[in-house]
Amino acid sequence: MDTGAKKLRVGWYSFTCCEDSTILFTELLNTHWDEWKDKIEFVDARVLKTKGEMKNLDIVFIEGAIAGTEQIAKLKKIRENTKVLVAIGACAVTAMPSGWRNTFTPEQKQEIQFLVDRFSHLPKVEPLSAFVKVDEIVSGCPMDEGTFLKVLNKYIT
Numbered sequence: 001m002d003t004g005a006k007k008l009r010v011g012w013y014s015f016t017c018c019e020d021s022t023i024l025f026t027e028l029l030n031t032h033w034d035e036w037k038d039k040i041e042f043v044d045a046r047v048l049k050t051k052g053e054m055k056n057l058d059i060v061f062i063e064g065a066i067a068g069t070e071q072i073a074k075l076k077k078i079r080e081n082t083k084v085l086v087a088i089g090a091c092a093v094t095a096m097p098s099g100w101r102n103t104f105t106p107e108q109k110q111e112i113q114f115l116v117d118r119f120s121h122l123p124k125v126e127p128l129s130a131f132v133k134v135d136e137i138v139s140g141c142p143m144d145e146g147t148f149l150k151v152l153n154k155y156i157t
């Protein structure tokens, strides 16, 4: 039953990563749907609906590291449209393991430079916090479920 109470407007985004935390998130939805359906509105989450709206978000969860200039622009746009930004998983928090190329030798870096140039990739893969303010972090690879639930519950009214 919809109680009519204001729902938390939620977004879920993925950048460079394997998206395993997204899979974990959808599994959590199966378990917690009854408890969340009157409290949360998934406004922008490609995994749940094809057409989202990045506007007036209360909280966003972002997995993955930032590897290219277009991603920086999108990340900044997300930041402008949300009250709370949560980095999800090791890649978003530390850039690793998705940022493996950061550990390449100069010779290896030379070999992949044409790809870096072609796709406007950054010289180094970076965590979210290199470009925007991060309010909460959920570490783990994939994310730690318990910490995720704790962070979400903190903002559910």
Ligand code: SF4
Residues within 6 Å of the ligand: 016, 017, 018, 019, 020, 021, 063, 064, 088, 089, 090, 091, 092, 096, 097, 098, 140, 141, 142, 143
């Ligand atoms: S933190 Fe681990 S599970 Fe999450 S995107 Fe990165 S590699 Fe995949």
